Amino acid sequence: MNNLLLNDFHASSDYIGSEKKWIFLIFKGSVILRNNYLNDDWLALDYSSAALFSEVCETKLCIGQYKGIDCEVWGLVGSKLDLKSFILVELRELLVTLNEIVFTMISRSVQLITWHESNKFCGRCGGKNSMSKNEHCFVCKKCDLSFYPKISPCIIVAIINGDECLLARQSSWPAGRYSALAGFIESGETAEQAVNREVMEEVGIKITNLTYFGSQSWPFPGQLMLGYIAETTDKNLRVNELEIAEAKWFKFDEMPIGIPPSSIMSGRLIERAVLTIRNNAI
Missing domain, CATH: 3.90.79.10 (Nucleoside Triphosphate Pyrophosphohydrolase)
Known part of the structure; x- marks a missing residue:
């Protein structure tokens, strides 16, 4: 990492293996946050809090690092969630309250989960894609096609x-x-x-x-x-x-x-x- 990175957030598909980890939870395009999130400047969850939803987590992707700590997004599935002491917030509701760094990280999280859910199968042959080990990319080995997050x-x-x-x-x-x-x-x-x-x-x-x-x-x-x-x-x-x-x-x-x-x-x-x-x- 270098000093030119936005507020010390480095977008990456690779983990660095930090002892601690920050996690964003995404469910059907919305974000799971603490009930009192309006009082927080930092909206990511630590692992112990996110683990309450581990049974309904289908996808885990690295979004990068913040100040040397790995950051991850979890894509949750199911018809209904037991939110416990959390709340499901639509992304547009957060726009007026997020600072630039959290907006960047949540935007990246939502886009990566949306991409992952939409590209599991090849658009040419219909076969199942495999995930690249080196980057955020789906690969159809039969067609030799790569599917990156769409921007x-x-x-x-x-x-x-x-x-x-x-x-x-x-x-x-x-x-x-x-x-x-x-x-x-x-x-x-x-x-x-x-x-x-x-x-x-x-x-x-x-x-x-x-x-x-x-x-x-x-x-x-x-x-x-x-x-x-x-x-x-x-x-x-x-x-x-x-x-x-x-x-x-x-x-x-x-x-x-x-x-x-x-x-x-x-x-x-x-x-x-x-x-x-x-x-x-x-």
């Missing part, structure tokens, strides 16, 4: 026009919820081409000064969000209602209440856009 790259962009920021909403969202424009990267596209295409498709405007902001894993079920800030001089929106329900310009000091929290990429982008507008206004 789908996406873009998300906050667009600035003068003292306003462009936000949009999906028809399925609650009233008052807005976010930045987003979409998947198509085959053969660069991320920057995808940003320009998505903006044109969804709101019909051209953008300039496209600047990369940052990235975040988004485990629903396996996206990698690439965030951008852009500018435009075109305020005439032509909303594609097949893509989004609504798009509006908001003044930087009159943003809607229902924007995403800063713990996720969309919220961070909107915060940066507002800060950029405010600094330019000084």
